[in-house]
Amino acid sequence: MTESVLDYMTRLGRAAREASRVTARATTAQKNNALLAAARALDVAREELIRANALDLDNGRANGLDEAMLDRLALTPARIDDMIEGLRQVAGLPDPIGTIRDMRYLPSGIQVGKMRVPLGVIGIIYESRPNVTIDAASLCLKSGNATILRGGSEAIHSNRAIAACIQLGLAEAGLPAACVQVVETTDRAAVGALIAMPEFVDVIVPRGGKGLIERISRDAKVPVIKHLDGICHVYIDVAADVDKAIRVADNAKTHRYAPCNAMETLLVHEGIAARVLPPLADIYRAKGVELRGCPRTRALLGADVLEATEQDWHTEYNAAILSIRVLDSLEQAIEHINHYGSQHTDAIITESFTDARRFLTEVDSSSVMVNASTRFADGFEYGLGAEIGISTDKLHARGPVGLEGLTSEKYVVFGDGHVRG
Amino acid sequence: MTESVLDYMTRLGRAAREASRVTARATTAQKNNALLAAARALDVAREELIRANALDLDNGRANGLDEAMLDRLALTPARIDDMIEGLRQVAGLPDPIGTIRDMRYLPSGIQVGKMRVPLGVIGIIYESRPNVTIDAASLCLKSGNATILRGGSEAIHSNRAIAACIQLGLAEAGLPAACVQVVETTDRAAVGALIAMPEFVDVIVPRGGKGLIERISRDAKVPVIKHLDGICHVYIDVAADVDKAIRVADNAKTHRYAPCNAMETLLVHEGIAARVLPPLADIYRAKGVELRGCPRTRALLGADVLEATEQDWHTEYNAAILSIRVLDSLEQAIEHINHYGSQHTDAIITESFTDARRFLTEVDSSSVMVNASTRFADGFEYGLGAEIGISTDKLHARGPVGLEGLTSEKYVVFGDGHVRG
Numbered sequence: 001m002t003e004s005v006l007d008y009m010t011r012l013g014r015a016a017r018e019a020s021r022v023t024a025r026a027t028t029a030q031k032n033n034a035l036l037a038a039a040r041a042l043d044v045a046r047e048e049l050i051r052a053n054a055l056d057l058d059n060g061r062a063n064g065l066d067e068a069m070l071d072r073l074a075l076t077p078a079r080i081d082d083m084i085e086g087l088r089q090v091a092g093l094p095d096p097i098g099t100i101r102d103m104r105y106l107p108s109g110i111q112v113g114k115m116r117v118p119l120g121v122i123g124i125i126y127e128s129r130p131n132v133t134i135d136a137a138s139l140c141l142k143s144g145n146a147t148i149l150r151g152g153s154e155a156i157h158s159n160r161a162i163a164a165c166i167q168l169g170l171a172e173a174g175l176p177a178a179c180v181q182v183v184e185t186t187d188r189a190a191v192g193a194l195i196a197m198p199e200f201v202d203v204i205v206p207r208g209g210k211g212l213i214e215r216i217s218r219d220a221k222v223p224v225i226k227h228l229d230g231i232c233h234v235y236i237d238v239a240a241d242v243d244k245a246i247r248v249a250d251n252a253k254t255h256r257y258a259p260c261n262a263m264e265t266l267l268v269h270e271g272i273a274a275r276v277l278p279p280l281a282d283i284y285r286a287k288g289v290e291l292r293g294c295p296r297t298r299a300l301l302g303a304d305v306l307e308a309t310e311q312d313w314h315t316e317y318n319a320a321i322l323s324i325r326v327l328d329s330l331e332q333a334i335e336h337i338n339h340y341g342s343q344h345t346d347a348i349i350t351e352s353f354t355d356a357r358r359f360l361t362e363v364d365s366s367s368v369m370v371n372a373s374t375r376f377a378d379g380f381e382y383g384l385g386a387e388i389g390i391s392t393d394k395l396h397a398r399g400p401v402g403l404e405g406l407t408s409e410k411y412v413v414f415g416d417g418h419v420r421g
Numbered sequence: 422m423t424e425s426v427l428d429y430m431t432r433l434g435r436a437a438r439e440a441s442r443v444t445a446r447a448t449t450a451q452k453n454n455a456l457l458a459a460a461r462a463l464d465v466a467r468e469e470l471i472r473a474n475a476l477d478l479d480n481g482r483a484n485g486l487d488e489a490m491l492d493r494l495a496l497t498p499a500r501i502d503d504m505i506e507g508l509r510q511v512a513g514l515p516d517p518i519g520t521i522r523d524m525r526y527l528p529s530g531i532q533v534g535k536m537r538v539p540l541g542v543i544g545i546i547y548e549s550r551p552n553v554t555i556d557a558a559s560l561c562l563k564s565g566n567a568t569i570l571r572g573g574s575e576a577i578h579s580n581r582a583i584a585a586c587i588q589l590g591l592a593e594a595g596l597p598a599a600c601v602q603v604v605e606t607t608d609r610a611a612v613g614a615l616i617a618m619p620e621f622v623d624v625i626v627p628r629g630g631k632g633l634i635e636r637i638s639r640d641a642k643v644p645v646i647k648h649l650d651g652i653c654h655v656y657i658d659v660a661a662d663v664d665k666a667i668r669v670a671d672n673a674k675t676h677r678y679a680p681c682n683a684m685e686t687l688l689v690h691e692g693i694a695a696r697v698l699p700p701l702a703d704i705y706r707a708k709g710v711e712l713r714g715c716p717r718t719r720a721l722l723g724a725d726v727l728e729a730t731e732q733d734w735h736t737e738y739n740a741a742i743l744s745i746r747v748l749d750s751l752e753q754a755i756e757h758i759n760h761y762g763s764q765h766t767d768a769i770i771t772e773s774f775t776d777a778r779r780f781l782t783e784v785d786s787s788s789v790m791v792n793a794s795t796r797f798a799d800g801f802e803y804g805l806g807a808e809i810g811i812s813t814d815k816l817h818a819r820g821p822v823g824l825e826g827l828t829s830e831k832y833v834v835f836g837d838g839h840v841r842g
Contacts, residue, residue: 098782104804106803223814250840362445367832369833370834373841376839394624395624396816398830414793415792417770419669419796420672420802
């Protein structure tokens with residue numbers, strides 16, 4: 001293109017801002033029609049999608065992408081099914097826009113309440129997985145926002161093919177094409193431009209590795225809804241039911257190793273350690289989980305357990321590795337979590353009402369659980385219908401972010417000619 | 422002091438972070454006791470407060486502060502009464518912390534809900550008015566947060582004297598002194614340090630002139646809850662009741678000129694302009710309001726109305742000046758507001774249900790009103806009990822920010838040994 005990247009992104013930004021005024025007032029039926037039409041378009045375009053994806057996969061292999069990256073990049077028939085199903089599910093979710101809550105009369109006679117409204121324009125920056133194009137576009141559209149999607153250059157053909165289906169959906173519903181725009185250039189300067197246009201973009205949601213997210217957070221001139229670390233803990237309290245403790249601690253670690261809500265550190269009260277740790281260690285060993293422990297853990301489980309270093313308590317393994325610490329009290333567990341944790345998801349296993357109550361109050365994480373696996377920290381499991389990510393921020397959205405996290409509220413005030421005295 | 426400003430601020434930050442763990446779990450009674458004890462301490466310390474303030478006023482005069490600034494700086498007996506009353510009111514507000522909402526069973530059998538929690542540590546940066554010390558400290562404490570207060574150097578003696586009363590309150594309630602810390606140095610580097618400590622400070626609330634707020638927003642490494650412009654509009658629809666229109670347009674402009682929620686631009690549908698503008702102009706002229714209008718306004722009101730320039734539509738006068746524009750339609754009014762406005766507060770005067778509904782949906786401002794004066798956009802008038810400011814941001818807090826805006830929510834999950842399948 002002869003146009004500079006900055007000019008190109010400015011053009012996209014301006015078009016998105018204009019389109020956001022249309023999405024903001026689009027009816028629920030219109031938004032759902034667009035989503036369902038896009039689903040049908042994906043179904044019809046299966047062959048084109050696989051062909052476009054094959055181009056990306058070939059380029060990826062030629063560029064030496066590793067197997068894990070190629071796997072994330074691949075569009076299989078099952079993954080196309082999932083995208084179609086995802087669009088239908090988002091269409092089926094209640095529309096949050098325009099809901100009014102807490103409308104009430106004030107002493108002056110005015111009525112005041114809050115109306116849910118879109119944020120405006122949302123920029124999504126992501127890597128490899130092409131299905132994010134559908135997930136992000138559908139959630140942003142349903143919540144009345146315009147979107148600018150900037151996927152990885154390695155997925156550009158797949159993303160373009162998916163975007164074409166979204167465009168068919170928008171057209172069928174009578175919505176402007178600029179409601180969902182895919183950045184067509186693979187120039188890295190496009191990201192820099194996207195995160196520095198507060199006049200056109202209201203919020204950035206980066207999805208990808210920690211390096212990408214940290215870089216974007218540092219340089220962005222607009223708010224960022226982000227997910228950093230997932231150093232999740234399970235604390236087995238002295239008053240825990242041993243069976244529940246073993247079941248949850250097993251599941252939180254071994255159900256899947258890679259997700260951010262998998263347990264990385266197991267904390268155990270010394271009063272119950274001798275009853276839960278040996279059987280748990282047997283399970284972990286049988287599943288090939290490498291154990292690293294504090295001195296008391298190693299005294300209980302044997303010297304094949306590596307010594308956990310200070311660094312281990314700070315580490316999100318995302319792998320079949322677990323650090324284990326035996327503690328003297330609930331207080332120590334809370335201190336450990338608030339010090340070493342990432343304010344993501346932490347669970348206590350206990351039958352004690354008082355200990356559960358204290359843990360819930362004092363652990364400062366986006367999800368705090370009692371007698372449940374950290375693996376439940378997920379938009380679908382929480383009933384949000386879908387999620388655009390899990391936020392480890394405190395402001396605005398915290399924890400799994402669904403439609404509501406992509407909205408804001410404004411005050412609405414009704415009077416009958418009321419004036420302030 | 423021999424300590425560097427950065428070291429000093431780091432010490433304050435670390436102490437605030439530790440204290441925030443105590444404020445987060447402080448009981449409602451403890452927080453209220455601290456507030457009421459601080460109120461009593463202020464009442465006892467009236468003479469010291471006036472003496473400390475006299476020092477600031479003398480210095481201010483010596484340094485050539487203007488009358489408006491000196492007026493904002495002054496602590497009168499009535500203003501001390503207001504601070505005492507403010508503390509009692511905040512003590513009387515419901516405690517938002519720990520409230521749990523939307524707790525419900527999900528298909529997996531877990532229960533999920535949201536619990537309101539403090540943000541952590543809040544940094545407040547403000548100018549001249551010493552009463553902000555009490556307003557900010559009380560709202561932050563009630564919402565379970567630790568606070569670092571950085572007032573203007575011109576008010577340092579007053580702020581120290583007020584802080585001493587807050588300290589007495591904290592001590593009486595058994596809360597650590599670091600729950601509320603006043604920055605003791607007048608070195609400007611303290612502000613730079615305060616806004617760049619994400620490890621110790623969770624959010625910054627700047628209160629003051631636009632220059633201060635823009636500077637802080639640009640340089641902050643932590644989220645900022647901010648208020649920029651207040652370019653508020655009243656639109657008199659073709660279907661307006663003339664009496665209500667005149668009453669509201671008068672009040673919105675002339676009740677007080679300086680506040681951010683005063684009207685700056687009056688928009689009038691051409692179908693009603695001849696009936697409402699001449700009587701309104703008489704009122705404004707009698708009150709000494711300078712009028713600036715579009716050509717159609719001037720044709721109606723006469724040549725003593727100055728011609729409004731493009732710049733006028735963008736201007737927050739905060740003074741006895743009003744710009745007036747006659748328009749052809751509701752659409753044009755919405756476009757004008759979304760283009761020239763500051764997303765603060767905008768009102769429509771109409772008897773038309775359909776026009777009101779459309780205005781509410783399409784005007785993208787933090788407060789949107791029907792048949793009520795923009796002057797109502799205020800935490801007290803909205804029933805929040807108090808406000809720390811009015812946010813013109815979209816993320817997190819929007820509009821008047823009370824206790825809830827100083828909190829976040831975390832997910833709480835209850836199970837009975839539930840694991841993910």
